[in-house]
Amino acid sequence: MWWFYALLSAFFAALTAIFSKPGVSSVNANLATAIRTIVILLVAWGIVFVKREQQGLTAISRHSLFFLIISGVATGLSWLCYFRALQMGKASQVAAVDKLSVPFVFVLSLLFLNESLNWWACYSLLLVLF
Incomplete structure (x- = not known):
């Protein structure tokens, strides 16, 4: 089933480019990224609480937590660069290079x-x- 979720990820990534381009056209890329991050934060935590998965927080090892944190930093940097690129270029070109x-x-x-x-x-x- 991993490929199903991978295909969904690709589809939603495509929608991200399509919806983000008009969203960042007149907004600072850093501010746009911050707004998007808040939405993602609310959606992700909403899913965790709806599925009652918050109990797993205490079971996370320091090793896992470290890598999740640096992954989050990499994600944030990626999003900041992606939105800046979308402001400057065409969505189809930015998405192609991003891949x-x-x-x-x-x-x-x-x-x-x-x-x-x-x-x-x-x-x-x-x-x-x-």
Whole structure:
């Protein structure tokens, strides 16, 4: 089922570009990112509380928490750069360049996560690149 959620992620990422472009056209990119972050924060915590998953907070290890925090920093920096790029360029061009994250993840996962090459990963990478 991972591919279903991956496809949904790609679809919502596409909607993000489409909805964000007019949203940032007359708003400072940093302010736009802050507004978007508040919405995401409310939605994410809303889901956690509706599904009664907040009890898991106390079970998070320091190791996991550290990586979740630095992941959040990377996400924030990505969003700030993405919104600034959307202000300056066309959504279709910005989104295409942004998808270079896929080959970056491919290489970094080999180097740092010790993931192995397989035909599915290589095929998927080629689809994104070409």
